[in-house]
Amino acid sequence: MWEEAAQGFAAMGSEARLQVLRILVRAGDEGLSVGEIQERTGIAPSTLAHHLRFLAAGGLIRQEKIGRTVVNRADYQHLRQLAGFILDQCCADSQRKAANNG
Numbered sequence: 186m187w188e189e190a191a192q193g194f195a196a197m198g199s200e201a202r203l204q205v206l207r208i209l210v211r212a213g214d215e216g217l218s219v220g221e222i223q224e225r226t227g228i229a230p231s232t233l234a235h236h237l238r239f240l241a242a243g244g245l246i247r248q249e250k251i252g253r254t255v256v257n258r259a260d261y262q263h264l265r266q267l268a269g270f271i272l273d274q275c276c277a278d279s280q281r282k283a284a285n286n287g
Contacts, residue, residue, distance in 0.1 A: 189244070190270045193263065196243025201228055202236045206245055209259040216249075216258035 197203055208225050209217060217225075223233050237257060240246045244263045249256045 186270060190267060193243045193245055193267045196240050196245050199236070201226070201232070202240055204228075205233070205236055206240060206259065209246055209257055210261075210264070212259075214258065216256040218254050218256055222257065 197206060204226055205222060205228070208222060219230070219233060219237065222228075222237075223230055226233065228236065237246065237248065241248050245260055247258050247260050249258070
């Protein structure tokens with residue numbers, strides 16, 4: 186899980202990719218076409234394509250070709266796994282410290 190988590194977090198490693206990811210999370214299960222994302226972000230098409238490939242490679246989004254349109258959707262399951270990876274150790278040291286002092 187460490188390698189997968191590192192790839193996912195690395196994929197979020199720029200303001201532009203975070204912006205795109207948040208827009209896709211907000212869009213819900215319907216997702217958005219590349220053109221719709223471009224309209225909402227103002228990111229140049231070639232740059233946006235690069236960011237979308239990076240997000241897809243990190244497992245953060247899924248892309249589906251429907252006719253001539255590529256629909257992009259946030260992969261909520263993977264995003265939840267990443268959040269869980271970070272948060273599953275929340276406060277473990279402070280709880281251990283309290284138990285040792287008690």
